[in-house]
Amino acid sequence: MIVRTLQDCENTSRSVDGGTWKSVRMLLADDQMGFSFHITTIYAGTETPIWYKNHLESVYCMKGEGEIETLSDGKVYPIRPGTLYILDQHDRHLLRATTSDMEMACVFNPPLNGREIHDKDGAYCLDQAPLGQTGVDA
Numbered sequence: 001m002i003v004r005t006l007q008d009c010e011n012t013s014r015s016v017d018g019g020t021w022k023s024v025r026m027l028l029a030d031d032q033m034g035f036s037f038h039i040t041t042i043y044a045g046t047e048t049p050i051w052y053k054n055h056l057e058s059v060y061c062m063k064g065e066g067e068i069e070t071l072s073d074g075k076v077y078p079i080r081p082g083t084l085y086i087l088d089q090h091d092r093h094l095l096r097a098t099t100s101d102m103e104m105a106c107v108f109n110p111p112l113n114g115r116e117i118h119d120k121d122g123a124y125c126l127d128q129a130p131l132g133q134t135g136v137d138a
């Protein structure tokens with residue numbers, strides 16, 4: 001079994017700054033679970049264009065308020081604590097946190113390797129190098 005706390009993972013190489021967001025990647029490809037698990041903060045007043053062409057992602061909102069707009073049809077869905085959105089179609093979208101930071105729990109399939117940041121399309125590549133031996137380093 002593997003046990004980690006958010007505190008263990010913050011301020012290590014598992015914590016990645018995406019500009020409009022921060023993601024603490026608590027479970028990664030190296031753990032060989034077939035998915036990765038992240039706690040992500042989306043900063044208030046930001047809009048992030050995302051298009052995970054290579055991954056499926058599910059996102060559960062624990063705290064904060066915002067919305068997601070799917071670009072194929074212009075639909076806007078509110079996000080509040082308790083909302084789960086599921087990008088089952090590799091949906092191209094805009095993610096907005098409105099008046100407060102949003103705290104989200106995110107699951108990715110295939111799992112991320114650790115240090116991925118969005119490319120120009122808002123995607124992650126599949127060939128990112130893994131973190132070090134433990135992934136909990138300074």
Ligand SMILES: CC(=O)NCC[C@H](N)C(=O)O
Binds near residue numbers: 023039
């Ligand atoms: C909700 C979302 O996709 N935010 C961007 C960061 C991503 N969740 C990640 O953890 O890398």
